[in-house]
Amino acid sequence: MRFALDRESGTPLYQQIEAYFRAGILSGSFLPEARLPASRQLARDLGVNRMTVETAYANLESDGLVYFKVGSGTYVLPPPVLALPVKDNAQALFPAWQQTLQLPLSFSDETLAAPAGADLIRFAVGSGDPGLFPLDAMRKILQTVMRRDGVSALGYGDLYGYAPLRATISHVLANQGIQARPENILITSGSQQAIALAAQLLLREGETVLVESPTYGGALDLFRKLRLRVVGVPVDGNGMQVDGLDALFEQVRPRLIYTMPNFHNPSGVCLSNQRRHELIALAGRHNIPILEDDYVGDLRYDGHAQPALKALDPGGQVIYVSTFSKMLMPGLRTGFLVAEGPVFENLAQGKRATDLAASNLIQRAVEGYVTVGRYQAHLRRSCQLYKSRRDAMLAALRRYLPRDVQFIASRGGLFLWLQLPDGLTAEQLLPIAREQGVDFASGPGFFPNRADGANFLRLNFAAFHREQINEGVRRLGQAIGQVRK
């Protein structure tokens, strides 16, 4: 053990040692029944006489903070009932450089910080149903990986990502119409990190990123934190409105287009085939990279699949980003990006500078799971179940909500997107809804211009049983009725 002694101060060393343990015990840093270091060892560590340490321990004992066990050592007693106040963050006077730090309103706070309540139906969540996740299979695969790979499962591993996982992703993507070579795939800590790497590489402070309006709140948080200018393009039932883009490009000179062409978050719409071709052509003409976020591209319940923008890429124009978070489990933190050309190596180096590499063990486990064909089966099962839940939510919305609340039936993904009538805002509704035992993701967090989202809210249908969906939407209907009274 080491801690600071001040040999120049007037305070005797034994008192300094005593004070250190006293503060630690009272603040809870040293737990009851924790053993203090042997006096001989501590004396050596601190470079003091052993008697000095023993005097300090004796004083702590007489104050009822520790006790001696003969032949064993010195142990912490449970804290006295009247513990001393611990230094409080809020009251401390922090250095001047800390006073200038400002904290922007964060999407995740708004979306996730519901008050704890046993019965709250949390339609605000952003992931699929964890109950679907094949825990047992994953547990066994983890065991297999640990036995098979030993310490190599826990080293840094390949800085681009575990090579067999990159090959596996290449095959998964081939099934989705994207021909990506493993050398062009970089494993990231979720798709969030992939978006962060691209934005950090391609834009500098004050430059413009073009997004759909609305868009994923976590991306907005990120872009704002990087002090970028965020310009929104309106979305309709066919996705991003591509019509005015030519003029807009000239006007705002974006350095990046961030888009979710499939089951767009939060609206659930898909970009039409024609617009996909137009967007690619326009971006090429204006020399603007496209960041395609395909976070749930495979969770389709109706209609025909559209080609990914990446599949239309004439070469090096599109950075494609996806993740296993929505399909499997978010805690795996395993996403990836696909890019060709100099940008790929730049992104890989950015990854290294940010956190060196992704967890090697988890990558190996994901690879094991996907390779044995369980992934495709899991996906089919998820689609079947989520489709029925979407239908249940649509039925409940028609049953319990007033006619003037609008919504589109998403053809895939996790969410339904609702528009409240004029005069009724999500902000008004949320506290009442929570009282009724249901929550939702409020519109403003999804819009570059927050005010545009006042009337909107997002509901997750994928993570809930039909009964919960029915009950949750019923409560939402009640809450709307109550606000209108």
Place this chain on the structure above:
Amino acid sequence: MRFALDRESGTPLYQQIEAYFRAGILSGSFLPEARLPASRQLARDLGVNRMTVETAYANLESDGLVYFKVGSGTYVLPPPVLALPVKDNAQALFPAWQQTLQLPLSFSDETLAAPAGADLIRFAVGSGDPGLFPLDAMRKILQTVMRRDGVSALGYGDLYGYAPLRATISHVLANQGIQARPENILITSGSQQAIALAAQLLLREGETVLVESPTYGGALDLFRKLRLRVVGVPVDGNGMQVDGLDALFEQVRPRLIYTMPNFHNPSGVCLSNQRRHELIALAGRHNIPILEDDYVGDLRYDGHAQPALKALDPGGQVIYVSTFSKMLMPGLRTGFLVAEGPVFENLAQGKRATDLAASNLIQRAVEGYVTVGRYQAHLRRSCQLYKSRRDAMLAALRRYLPRDVQFIASRGGLFLWLQLPDGLTAEQLLPIAREQGVDFASGPGFFPNRADGANFLRLNFAAFHREQINEGVRRLGQAIGQVRK
């Protein structure tokens, strides 16, 4: 399956489908024996007539790319010997925005990219001995966590990090003289991410960060990538030279001081007690935050422990960063930071924007391992072993290297730092050393001004057996002899 069909082009749809699979099979995206989608399903996915798909498949078969199995489906044949050339990254013409991307020389490339060779002794590595890691214990703990926590082990979890792990770290730190409340601890993806978060928050492009010269190459990479101005302060046997700092602060106005006071990487020296107090006082007076990187603080083999800068922090001045990568395994990617005041919440939000959260499963496993007291035992074992290896390397250096190669005996950590005599550079030596079967981390990658490092090199003693150490240093001695001939 979905991929792009162009209905406006002159090419018939069946030929487009055929071309898609042909390219995929020849490039290896579709593996031999992979099953193509059933024609009925693919026709539905693509919105075409089933006959169109079957025509495409028949053409692929007559070209020897696939075969039919009656009652089963269409399968990919092994690729023909003369595969078509695949689109090559180097030759493709990438968009203009890609041409402007420049790739800086990266520390990790220089340090880690040794040519593969069975017999190469890789003194360049940056971690401890993976053979020490208690694999079986960790495997069992992973099982326990999966069984005990189920899906909650694989969800996003607490965005600040798994709460019991933060409490455990608080106790570990109390033993190192740092009293940190769990609420002031943020779990990160290794210490690299903690450094990245602090730098991104506290500095803007062009602003100045002060580092030791030499310093950790991964931090230099990061700071350069963020386009910061990096100013180095010389290091001697007592660590960073604090004397001239007052004037230097006035001159370059740094926004952050990045320092490794314990077993500094690469030099292995410790900042003296007196300089610790001076540095804290100076930084406080000039209102400059300190980022303390305590990457191997507990791996001490001789001498007395010095207090961490964090332990001397008058309040909110020091951001403390550490990791389990060096003590346990780097692949765990589990580091943490400690900070008080507004900066803490800002760093936490930065973490969220970058990658949402650290792997929940791994955090739970680390917590399980540390809590049951195995961590302290592991640390004692590591110190004992590494000390004997350091001594073995010192003996070998005295035996095999010419007298004019200088080095300091580090009192802890993983590395020894060598200075070659004038006229002999690490750059000259490295290729010859590799031919002899040994490598090292070259000096220039550790210096803000690369030229300052021409005569230096870093050797890792911790990851090698005594015989390897002896043999490796012997080879190094031979290489030096050879260069001098």
